[in-house]
Amino acid sequence: MVSFRHVWCVSKGIGAVATTGIVGYALFINVSEGKIVHASWTTNFEPSVKWDDNWDRRDPESLVKPLKNGSSDKEAKDRANELEKQKPTATRHLLLIRHGQYNLEGKEDSERFLTKLGRKQAEYCGQRLKEADLPYTKLISSTMTRAVETAEIIHKCLPHLTWEREPNLCEGAPIPPEPPVGHWRPEKSQFFQDGPRIETAFRKLFHRAEVEQTKDSYEVVVCHANVIRYFICRALQFPPEAWLRISLDHASITWVTIRPSGRVSIRRVGDSGFIPAKEVTVV
Incomplete structure (x- = not known):
């Protein structure tokens, strides 16, 4: 022993x-x-996967032409000044909200509306966001019925926010999961259709702040479990096929922070502690 x-x-x-x-x-x-x-x-430890500083293709070093051999001091100084101009100063916060419980018996999207419990869960989430009193800047939602209804309830708690609807945030199959599961086996064609769309949503939402942004931003994004789980893996540079290993409750909050340096951290994953225990659901 x-x-x-x-x-x-x-x-x-x-x-x-x-x-x-x-x-x-x-x-x-x-x-x-x-x-x-x-x-x-x-020990002589080496990370299995090194962090890619230019994951969003916005690293200032990649946006400014490199110096040529034999460059003058003035050219070096000009490049340094240009690099400073390209460096963001604000932090972006994305609060990813999974929709509330919905009618699983519905065959069409219009029939997959929130249940009575799902609406209560969305209200709990809206109140939690309101009580947090963060300087929210925008509300974005998927265009699917259950996400729109959830966003509508949250919007009543945060009526000052502009509300955008993004079809690329709709639910789908982002990438074949590893390990595979027996109870969920969509057609391979679904991954080819949904994967690029969900990746497009990731690239549109996940990036460091624009140089012009001077204050930290807090965006509320209402979408779906598969999408959020894929986003978490992509944002942290984990293997994206690990997305199905994560579970998210209905109306839960996942908080992602993107620093000016491009570093990404997760402050919360699937937080549903503001919902009474007997009213928490995941399926």
Whole structure:
């Protein structure tokens, strides 16, 4: 059985012995086997996938012509000034809302309207957004009935927002999931049809702020579970085929932040804590 007796701190300036459980620059001594097991950051660790700084094709370095060999000091200075002009200063926040529970018996989109519970869930979500009192800048929704109805209820809580409808945000099959699941097997043609459309929506919504944007923005986007799950994987540069491993409750909030540097972070995923437990649904 493997046991660890002591943690020896080896960082520069630290020469103490700490008890097991202390986090620091350390190496662990495997008592039973007499081996030294190094903490991950003390090895020649290389990330399996490196972050692509130019994922949105808006990295200033890619927007300004590179210097030629033998460029003058003036040319170098001019390029540096141009780079500064291309650097965003504002942060973009996207609050992705899944629609409320809807009528699963409907065959056509018009018949897949919100249930009574779904409307209550949308109201809870609208009130939560209102109480957060963030400086929201825009409301965007899919054009499908359940998303439009959810957005309409949220809009009543945030009536000052302009409301745009984006057909590319409609539900669909973004990419074949890995691992595949037995209970959901759409035709392969559906992935070829839906995938490019949903990717188009991602590229339209997900990018660092424009240079002209001076204040942080907060956009409320009402759409669908498959779309949001795919967006999460794409935004974090995770394998996009992992999207089906994520579950989102109805009327839940997923908060994505895009920094001026292009770094992306997720502040919430499928947050539904504002909905009473007995009224939370996922299917």
